[in-house]
Amino acid sequence: MSPARTHYEVLGITRDASLAEVKTAYRRAARTTHPDQGGDAAAFRVVSLAYQTLRxxxxxAAYDRSYGTSSAYQVPASDARAAARSTPRTEPAGGRRPTATDSVRYVPAFSSTPTPVLTETVASRQIHGAPRKRGLFTPQSRLAREAGTVRLLSGRILPHVPAARLVNGLHSPAGRGFIDHVVLCGYRLALVNSMVLPRGVYRWDGTTLHQGGKAIDPPRMASLVRGMQEAFPELNVTGWTVVHSPDDNLHEPVIDYARGADPASASLTHVVNAANLVRELKMFLxxxxxxxxxxxxxxxxxxxGMY
Incomplete structure (x- = not known):
């Protein structure tokens, strides 16, 4: 399948383009695609749809929350082949497999793109967004928990994986619910939500945490993972719930795993403490x-898709 283009790419503008820039880009694109100017009617309809949506x-805002999947169209195969030929190889010299410590490469390269959808300054930032309120009544405990997860990811993951990009506070692709954090690295995407539990030993059976006869349900993430996989079919998507301790001890609480429920399993979602999250995410990404x-x-x- 040829790659899909978003409305921003259709008009050749950055995501933060102003309304005036949207109008200017539309007029420019319309002059080259309008049938009266010798253009293709189908291409003009795509340009018009992009303008009607972004103006x-x-x-x-609704289009952005859909992650640009609604009304996206497929690039003609000839254009896709041309783009592939013009995109620099991402492998290091010598044909060896790239590693996370190799120099960061942007695809497409900024030097080959007249108007990228993000500026190089924005794309080079490793952290985007921050924990925010969801309406009038937002528990401070949630904001504090999410801030703790940001500190964990930014302090113990990002320095070791230079191409990783942490995006905080996203809408669910299904339109209901939220994703606290995502980490994009190459073509792998980790969804990360969190919870806080007292110190102790908990057993994870793949569905529920158990301690002393008490059952505790972590955030349900399977639908979020499936939704993001549908929105981004080019990505390998996995979900993680990190269980923090009240005193920020990375090794507490201790989580024991039933057979087939450990982080090495092929499950869509995993439950780990902070120390295990660091180890597993470094490996995954x-x-x-x-x-x-x-x-x-x-x-x-x-x-x-940030809220």
């Missing part, structure tokens, strides 16, 4: 096929 703040790549259009779509 209205409400429809633009760093062993992907392109762990030194920042795919700029994918990052742009994720940033657009």
């Amino acid at each position: 209205d703040p409400v429809s633009r 760093g062993t992907g096929p392109s762990p030194n790549v920042v795919d700029v259009p994918l990052l742009s779509r994720l940033i657009g």
Whole structure:
């Protein structure tokens, strides 16, 4: 399948383009695609749809929350082949497999893109967004918990994986619920939510945490993982719930695993303490096929999904 283009790519503008810039880009694109000017009618319809969506703040916000999947169209195969030929190889010299410590490469390269969907300054930031309120009544405990997760990821993951990009506070792709954090690295995406439990030993059976006859349900993430996988079919998506201790001890609480429920399983979601999250995420992100790549259009779509 040829890659899909977002409305921003259709008009050749950055995601933060003003309304005036949207109008200017539309006029420019319309002059080259309008049938009266010798253009293709189908291409003009795509340009018009992009303009109608992005000129209205409400429809633009809804489009961004959909991660740019609604009304996206497929690039013609000839254009896709041309783009592939013009995109620099992401493998290091010598044909060896890229590693997470190789120099960061942006795809497409900024030097080859007249108007990228993100500026290089924005794409080079490792952290985007911060924990925020969801309405009038937001428990401070949630904000504090999410801030703790940001500190964990930014302090113990990002320095070791330079191409990783942390995006905080996203809408669910299904339109209901939220994702606290995502980490994009190459073509792997980790969804991370969190909870706080007292010190102790808990057993995870793949569905529920158990301690002393008490059952505790972690955040339900399977639907979020499936939704993001549908929105981003080019990505390998996995969900993680990190269980913090009240005193920020990375090794507490201790989580024991039933057979087949450990982080090495093929499950869509995993439950881990902070120390295990650091270890497992480094492995998940760093062993992907392109762990030194920042795919700029994918990052742009994720940033657009922030609330």
